[in-house]
Amino acid sequence: MDFYEMAGKMAVGSRLRKLSDILTENAAKVYDVYQVDLEPRWFPVFYTLSKTEGLGVMEIAQSIGQSHASVSQIIKKMKKKGLITEVEDKADGRRSVVELSAKGKQVSVRLEQQLIDVKSASEELLSEMQYDMWKSIEEMEFLLEQRSLFDRVVAKRKEREVKKVRILDYADDYQKDFKLLNIEWIEAYFKVEKTDLHYLDNPKSHIIDKGGHIFFAEYEGEIVGTCAVARMDNETFELAKMSVSPKARGKSIGWLLGQACIEKAKALGAKRLFLGSNTRLVPAINLYHKLGFQKVTGPPSPYERANIQMELIL
Amino acid sequence: MDFYEMAGKMAVGSRLRKLSDILTENAAKVYDVYQVDLEPRWFPVFYTLSKTEGLGVMEIAQSIGQSHASVSQIIKKMKKKGLITEVEDKADGRRSVVELSAKGKQVSVRLEQQLIDVKSASEELLSEMQYDMWKSIEEMEFLLEQRSLFDRVVAKRKEREVKKVRILDYADDYQKDFKLLNIEWIEAYFKVEKTDLHYLDNPKSHIIDKGGHIFFAEYEGEIVGTCAVARMDNETFELAKMSVSPKARGKSIGWLLGQACIEKAKALGAKRLFLGSNTRLVPAINLYHKLGFQKVTGPPSPYERANIQMELIL
DNA sequence: TATATTTACGTAAGTACTTACGTAAATATT
DNA sequence: AATATTTACGTAAGTACTTACGTAAATATA
Numbered sequence: 001m002d003f004y005e006m007a008g009k010m011a012v013g014s015r016l017r018k019l020s021d022i023l024t025e026n027a028a029k030v031y032d033v034y035q036v037d038l039e040p041r042w043f044p045v046f047y048t049l050s051k052t053e054g055l056g057v058m059e060i061a062q063s064i065g066q067s068h069a070s071v072s073q074i075i076k077k078m079k080k081k082g083l084i085t086e087v088e089d090k091a092d093g094r095r096s097v098v099e100l101s102a103k104g105k106q107v108s109v110r111l112e113q114q115l116i117d118v119k120s121a122s123e124e125l126l127s128e129m130q131y132d133m134w135k136s137i138e139e140m141e142f143l144l145e146q147r148s149l150f151d152r153v154v155a156k157r158k159e160r161e162v163k164k165v166r167i168l169d170y171a172d173d174y175q176k177d178f179k180l181l182n183i184e185w186i187e188a189y190f191k192v193e194k195t196d197l198h199y200l201d202n203p204k205s206h207i208i209d210k211g212g213h214i215f216f217a218e219y220e221g222e223i224v225g226t227c228a229v230a231r232m233d234n235e236t237f238e239l240a241k242m243s244v245s246p247k248a249r250g251k252s253i254g255w256l257l258g259q260a261c262i263e264k265a266k267a268l269g270a271k272r273l274f275l276g277s278n279t280r281l282v283p284a285i286n287l288y289h290k291l292g293f294q295k296v297t298g299p300p301s302p303y304e305r306a307n308i309q310m311e312l313i314l
Numbered sequence: 315m316d317f318y319e320m321a322g323k324m325a326v327g328s329r330l331r332k333l334s335d336i337l338t339e340n341a342a343k344v345y346d347v348y349q350v351d352l353e354p355r356w357f358p359v360f361y362t363l364s365k366t367e368g369l370g371v372m373e374i375a376q377s378i379g380q381s382h383a384s385v386s387q388i389i390k391k392m393k394k395k396g397l398i399t400e401v402e403d404k405a406d407g408r409r410s411v412v413e414l415s416a417k418g419k420q421v422s423v424r425l426e427q428q429l430i431d432v433k434s435a436s437e438e439l440l441s442e443m444q445y446d447m448w449k450s451i452e453e454m455e456f457l458l459e460q461r462s463l464f465d466r467v468v469a470k471r472k473e474r475e476v477k478k479v480r481i482l483d484y485a486d487d488y489q490k491d492f493k494l495l496n497i498e499w500i501e502a503y504f505k506v507e508k509t510d511l512h513y514l515d516n517p518k519s520h521i522i523d524k525g526g527h528i529f530f531a532e533y534e535g536e537i538v539g540t541c542a543v544a545r546m547d548n549e550t551f552e553l554a555k556m557s558v559s560p561k562a563r564g565k566s567i568g569w570l571l572g573q574a575c576i577e578k579a580k581a582l583g584a585k586r587l588f589l590g591s592n593t594r595l596v597p598a599i600n601l602y603h604k605l606g607f608q609k610v611t612g613p614p615s616p617y618e619r620a621n622i623q624m625e626l627i628l
Numbered sequence: 629t630a631t632a633t634t635t636a637c638g639t640a641a642g643t644a645c646t647t648a649c650g651t652a653a654a655t656a657t658t
Numbered sequence: 659a660a661t662a663t664t665t666a667c668g669t670a671a672g673t674a675c676t677t678a679c680g681t682a683a684a685t686a687t688a
Contacts, residue, residue, distance in 0.1 A: 152438065
């Protein structure tokens with residue numbers, strides 16, 4: 001079993017399964033010894049019925065954590081062996097009430113002996129352990145309920161991806177990216193306006209040279225996002241032209257760009273950062289909130305699409 | 315999932331399985347996200363091949379701990395998807411050597427990213443735990459290797475059965491049992507001799523009244539074993555007529571009876587306990603050894619079948 | 629060298645589940 | 659009251675394994 005060594009902790013699941021298989025195999029052997037005429041797989045159903053008489057298929061399925069189809073099949077087999085009886089529910093024509101038959105009850109008595117031994121052997125095994133397996137199981141179930149392995153993996157992926165993002169300062173080479181990235185999302189939701197082209201075609205003269213700044217996000221050698229801070233007056237800057245390529249979503253690029261812009265605005269002496277957006281752009285608005293922006297009613301924006309104004313006091 | 319609560323620690327196996335199922339389910343979802351075109355079930359085979367190129371079906375099967383049939387089926391499917399190539403081994407016509415194809419290697423590169431994230435998520439999950447699941451697994455594997463759950467259950471059963479055995483003193487009512495139990499085994503292996511009947515028909519006058527003693531083992535209201543100590547002289551007693559019903563084997567009844575006899579002999583002032591037996595009766599000889607008897611060359615026994623003499627110095 | 633055993637592998641069939649689907653009864657909604 | 663939805667259940671089909679069996683090649687034994 002080289003694989004488990006190579007795969008290491010990645011394969012906790014497989015390893016747990018292997019362990020449970022060993023235990024199941026052992027349990028099957030136990031039935032032989034005690035000569036209890038019961039398939040080991042039937043045990044959960046049988047045991048549930050021996051503790052509570054008169055259950056429906058669904059109830060049993062829920063109790064043992066399997067599908068109703070599985071229980072239905074098991075019951076069919078157990079009925080063939082004469083271990084249980086099935087009666088129609090008088091109050092509810094859909095339900096069929098299952099009970100241990102006389103023979104089933106006899107088996108149950110014999111099974112009791114076996115269970116006593118299995119129980120004490122299992123308990124002894126667990127008590128011998130320095131590392132408490134029982135508590136480990138409980139803890140892992142709890143931790144996974146709080147946050148599934150899937151969510152954890154996705155988080156790790158993001159963490160790793162974010163590290164691969166570099167935030168770059170403006171360079172003339174990036175002008176094309178600046179335009180393309182913005183056109184892309186504007187066209188998807190609205191129409192490109194004159195004011196847009198004004199900035200997108202001449203970022204250097206209209207933003208940089210007027211004392212603002214533009215950042216770019218690079219991911220795997222490609223420019224996948226941008227954001228600008230434009231000077232409005234000595235104390236007020238505008239956060240604008242935030243845009244992240246759809247194929248680079250989920251890497252916190254918007255947040256990284258936003259943070260960079262806020263820091264830059266502070267460094268440039270801004271006391272207040274302003275932005276205009278549209279409420280249809282829900283993820284964007286959420287991001288601005290996360291960055292600390294609050295809704296305000298400000299002067300009318302030069303953009304038709306802007307129906308919300310936000311600001312951040314620095 | 316009431317069942318797990320009711321069954322408690324008895325159901326460690328099932329519970330482990332449930333946990334591993336959850337993890338497997340999560341792993342399957344992970345594949346979707348990373349868009350790696352690989353069935354989760356193929357992973358062990360794929361991973362093994364990505365680490366070691368050019369393996370046979372048997373080698374892979376051993377490495378991942380599954381049957382060769384399963385690997386054979388998986389390989390068939392993977393070949394259909396173009397992930398692997400299969401070449402006949404030139405040195406050994408039976409073997410077919412399996413390798414990742416060019417496409418397989420591409421997938422492997424993409425998979426690498428995923429594995430990094432799964433690994434760090436798993437490691438993080440495990441490191442969050444107060445009760446170390448990883449060490450628990452290792453320990454349980456070790457303990458079960460040393461002594462399987464099956465063996466443990468059987469031992470518990472014996473322990474419980476032994477408690478149900480009562481050792482009783484001689485009473486005239488038991489004379490019939492005394493005779494029957496002994497006749498049973500003598501006839502199975504040898505022939506009943508005159509000396510046998512002499513004792514078996516008159517235990518009271520020939521054993522008890524001469525200062526010896528007879529014990530009986532009762533199990534579930536039935537006499538299932540017996541053993542006698544007969545006075546030979548003031549200091550020497552004979553352990554004789556040990557006999558346990560076959561249906562009551564595995565409950566240490568022979569040992570209990572032997573112990574009782576040894577104690578009784580001591581109480582009666584014996585310095586030496588003697589017995590004659592036959593080497594064909596291997597379990598009996600083993601029992602005598604366990605009780606402390608040593609082989610001696612003594613005076614010829616009155617029984618034809620006796621080909622070994624043993625004694626215990628008290 | 630002939631024969632028996634072992635090994636590597638594929639295929640078939642079985643098992644113990646699952647999901648998907650269908651039906652009938654019960655319950656909710658209009 | 660008519661209709662839609664939900665629920666309880668059975669059956670069929672699929673999946674991912676297993677064991678059992680068969681074949682051909684390699685190896686051991688006589």
